[in-house]
Amino acid sequence: MAIIRRGIGWLVRAGALVLCAALVPRAVAGARAESFWTTGDAHAELARAVAQSVSSGVAATSFHTGSARFDGEWAFGTFLMTTVGLGQVSLARPELRQAFLPAMRQSVARLVAPETNAFGSEAWGDVGLAHLSEGDGHGYLGYANLALSMLRLVEPETTYAPLSDELTDALARRLARAPHALFETYPGEAYTPDMAIVAGSIALHDCAAGRAERSFMPSFRAELARYIEPSSGFLYQAANAASGEPLDAPRGSGTALAAYALSFVDARLSERLYASVRRQAVTPLGFGMVREYPKGRAGGGDIDSGPVLFGLGVSATGFALAGARLHADHELFTALYRTVDLVGVPVSGGGGRHFMSGGPLGNAILLAMTSASFDWRKHCRQVAS
Amino acid sequence: VRLRRAGALLAVSVLVDVLGAHVLDSLGLIEGLLSPSGARLLLIAPLAALFYAARFCGLFVAPGLLLGALALSLGRWRLTSGD
Numbered sequence: 001m002a003i004i005r006r007g008i009g010w011l012v013r014a015g016a017l018v019l020c021a022a023l024v025p026r027a028v029a030g031a032r033a034e035s036f037w038t039t040g041d042a043h044a045e046l047a048r049a050v051a052q053s054v055s056s057g058v059a060a061t062s063f064h065t066g067s068a069r070f071d072g073e074w075a076f077g078t079f080l081m082t083t084v085g086l087g088q089v090s091l092a093r094p095e096l097r098q099a100f101l102p103a104m105r106q107s108v109a110r111l112v113a114p115e116t117n118a119f120g121s122e123a124w125g126d127v128g129l130a131h132l133s134e135g136d137g138h139g140y141l142g143y144a145n146l147a148l149s150m151l152r153l154v155e156p157e158t159t160y161a162p163l164s165d166e167l168t169d170a171l172a173r174r175l176a177r178a179p180h181a182l183f184e185t186y187p188g189e190a191y192t193p194d195m196a197i198v199a200g201s202i203a204l205h206d207c208a209a210g211r212a213e214r215s216f217m218p219s220f221r222a223e224l225a226r227y228i229e230p231s232s233g234f235l236y237q238a239a240n241a242a243s244g245e246p247l248d249a250p251r252g253s254g255t256a257l258a259a260y261a262l263s264f265v266d267a268r269l270s271e272r273l274y275a276s277v278r279r280q281a282v283t284p285l286g287f288g289m290v291r292e293y294p295k296g297r298a299g300g301g302d303i304d305s306g307p308v309l310f311g312l313g314v315s316a317t318g319f320a321l322a323g324a325r326l327h328a329d330h331e332l333f334t335a336l337y338r339t340v341d342l343v344g345v346p347v348s349g350g351g352g353r354h355f356m357s358g359g360p361l362g363n364a365i366l367l368a369m370t371s372a373s374f375d376w377r378k379h380c381r382q383v384a385s
Numbered sequence: 386v387r388l389r390r391a392g393a394l395l396a397v398s399v400l401v402d403v404l405g406a407h408v409l410d411s412l413g414l415i416e417g418l419l420s421p422s423g424a425r426l427l428l429i430a431p432l433a434a435l436f437y438a439a440r441f442c443g444l445f446v447a448p449g450l451l452l453g454a455l456a457l458s459l460g461r462w463r464l465t466s467g468d
Contacts, residue, residue: 025444295430347406356406359415
């Protein structure tokens, strides 16, 4: 009798453990997901914290990745994602525009400052922004241009409009000349997600400036689609700019980022890439994560992917939030958000509510990715005839 | 696990979760983990490990232990009260 009673006791305990593990974490970690889905108060709180973080002075010296280039890229990425994220929240909630414009202007000012671009200048041996008319390469400038385009959309009268025009035209010339839809980010290095950003920045600029689509865009889209690996649907991350030959594996982080960037260029291509990301997602216990490498393919983490654990990538998971929101995948958005909430840990402070383990870059990325939408289309200037 | 112990485990886990998040935030978790300063890393890495252990315990384990203990206590109470 005692044995039976003890057995029942263990069964009750095990049942309670399984039931609570299946229900409690997903309920707690997903509590704020709906607010992020609808650009509610949680979004505004994160936006305030990100704006405050930029105002308090982020720079390359804030990061210590062990590589001066990566430290510079992280500061550069923080200013980009801050501008884009605050812009998207401002478009969705116009009453917040005035509050976030100063931080957007400040981020753009830092983004185009020589010290923030030092990582690219060192790699090329010249200052990319100083030789826009005759220069080549410097594909990383597409990220700065995306921020300039977003600022232009939110504040059409911005003093950065001439630079935005000049940089967009320079990048458009380089992309139009590229034989395989690729030009180099750094000497000898060309990346497909970077070109998606370049194209997205041009398209968003043209929307903000009231300009018709550039003539090379249809062929660019067709060429870029050739870098989609057929079985996984992921984009090859790197390729030879001269020959178009893939040089890296198809990757989740680059594909998810490209799905976001291409939403400014071609919603269908963006959706196609997002569908591949969706297929490579897993959701144990309601927590969403995305594979960095397609199923059955092994690979390690790097500066682009972040840590890769059991094949699941931190960057791929974070960037996938944008595709989920853009393409109305409420279920995966909620599952991905739960993972962000569980590992990121929301805390109050700094004028808002941010993710404890995000750091300045992580929080800015999460703001930009969770606020991605097609709202920008409603704000395009009419194309001059 | 007895009801009181399960309750205490949940309470401690939640407390460490809430306080630990603020402590690690003020110390700068990511900056600390990336820091070239070994001393800072030595302080933050164990704190972060303890914090996440408490957070995962508080969410995935402790509620189930408490519910199990609660269910068994209720069963015992019904038996001893002759209901």
